[in-house]
Amino acid sequence: MNLLIFTGKDLGIPDVCEALQRLGCAYKCVVSDLLTDRVNPEFDRLFEREFDGGHYDAVFTFNFSPVLSHNCNKRNVPYIAVVYDSPLIQLYSCALIHPCNHIFLFDKALYQEFKQGQIPTVHYAPLAVGVERIARQLESLDQPAEKGEKETIRQAYTCDVSFLGSMYNEKNNFFDRMEKLPSYAKGYLDAVMAAQMQVSGQWFVESLLTPEIIEAMQESMEPTRIKPNSDGLETVSWIFANVFLARKIAARERQELLDAVSQYFDTWLYTPNPTPSLSRVKNRGPVDYYRYMPYVFACSRINLNITLRSIRSAIPLRGMDIMGAGGFLLSNYQAEFFDWFVPGEDMAVFYSKEDLLRKCDYYLKHEKERQQIAANGYGKIKEKHSFTVRLKEIFEVVFG
Numbered sequence: 001m002n003l004l005i006f007t008g009k010d011l012g013i014p015d016v017c018e019a020l021q022r023l024g025c026a027y028k029c030v031v032s033d034l035l036t037d038r039v040n041p042e043f044d045r046l047f048e049r050e051f052d053g054g055h056y057d058a059v060f061t062f063n064f065s066p067v068l069s070h071n072c073n074k075r076n077v078p079y080i081a082v083v084y085d086s087p088l089i090q091l092y093s094c095a096l097i098h099p100c101n102h103i104f105l106f107d108k109a110l111y112q113e114f115k116q117g118q119i120p121t122v123h124y125a126p127l128a129v130g131v132e133r134i135a136r137q138l139e140s141l142d143q144p145a146e147k148g149e150k151e152t153i154r155q156a157y158t159c160d161v162s163f164l165g166s167m168y169n170e171k172n173n174f175f176d177r178m179e180k181l182p183s184y185a186k187g188y189l190d191a192v193m194a195a196q197m198q199v200s201g202q203w204f205v206e207s208l209l210t211p212e213i214i215e216a217m218q219e220s221m222e223p224t225r226i227k228p229n230s231d232g233l234e235t236v237s238w239i240f241a242n243v244f245l246a247r248k249i250a251a252r253e254r255q256e257l258l259d260a261v262s263q264y265f266d267t268w269l270y271t272p273n274p275t276p277s278l279s280r281v282k283n284r285g286p287v288d289y290y291r292y293m294p295y296v297f298a299c300s301r302i303n304l305n306i307t308l309r310s311i312r313s314a315i316p317l318r319g320m321d322i323m324g325a326g327g328f329l330l331s332n333y334q335a336e337f338f339d340w341f342v343p344g345e346d347m348a349v350f351y352s353k354e355d356l357l358r359k360c361d362y363y364l365k366h367e368k369e370r371q372q373i374a375a376n377g378y379g380k381i382k383e384k385h386s387f388t389v390r391l392k393e394i395f396e397v398v399f400g
Contacts (some may be wrong), residue, residue, distance in 0.1 A: 012082030015130030019387035109312035128390035157299035185216035190277035206241035297327035303332035
């Protein structure tokens with residue numbers, strides 16, 4: 001099999017290439033920053049040069065690219081798109097229904113939504129981990145963290161509790177753009193978000209956005225109103241709920257939970273922006289996904305996962321990568337953990353702020369149990385969720 005791979009700055013491409021080699025498949029990678037476009041003649045020319053100049057059995061990307069789908073459909077070549085982002089607005093492009101598409105969604109609730117809509121081009125596949133690459137990297141844990149220093153990598157990254165991810169506190173973030181929001185609308189949205197923060201396993205924010213509230217949100221952004229794409233099926237309410245409000249909820253949840261944890265435990269945060277309101281949290285800035293992230297997950301005694309609410313039921317990439325590095329995972333409730341893992345045996349789940357604090361305290365005091373749970377989770381990732389395993393499953397679906 002010979003695959004043509006298109007990529008921008010996607011996570012996981014080196015792991016895909018390594019797995020393809022292991023499976024005996026040939027491939028070529030082409031880098032383009034035009035993949036998120038709906039239509040682009042420049043990309044069409046690039047695709048023509050690359051595809052027509054070779055003999056490829058399929059085209060592959062992470063996430064779904066409408067402009068790439070158009071080109072694959074024109075040539076009747078299978079297009080494999082493995083989605084790891086949510087929300088992904090490109091999924092609501094009319095290009096989704098091209099018969100060439102084989103789109104693998106990591107969120108089962110979203111997959112079921114599309115299947116109920118009679119969309120035949122979507123499939124379900126949980127995310128995969130580059131376990132072989134990570135294992136090789138972690139062999140260096142006891143080497144010096146910096147040349148000439150005595151502190152090892154393990155010592156440099158060891159802490160009680162850590163969280164790696166965005167705090168969604170960047171300047172001019174989506175929610176804060178609505179600076180002219182009237183007080184009644186702001187109060188209503190605050191109440192909706194507060195209610196959603198109390199409920200796990202069900203996303204109801206969009207259903208509570210009334211026409212009056214949506215219009216108030218639109219007017220607060222004048223002269224730039226939110227408009228769906230001309231070739232898209234997404235609605236204004238979907239955009240406000242899944243892009244604006246989901247991120248604001250995540251910002252509040254992560255702020256609240258990390259603040260609570262840091263009152264009792266040594267808590268480190270790996271995130272791009274300063275967090276002055278979290279005075280007890282050690283903000284260590286961002287870390288590179290390939291070079292340093294496995295060290296964070298392997299060395300933190302407890303790794304938190306606080307999922308962005310637009311991910312309905314799925315295990316986010318962070319959760320899979322933590323277990324794939326042999327780290328102990330303590331996550332908020334996501335239904336699909338129960339499909340693939342046994343909470344309390346392979347990882348742990350918290351259901352409230354109070355439960356989070358109790359479980360941090362318990363697992364920090366029961367080291368052997370914590371280490372055994374981490375080992376169990378790693379074993380299941382290695383057995384069922386490596387890129388080699390996942391690509392074999394995907395090829396069986398696509399090629400029969």
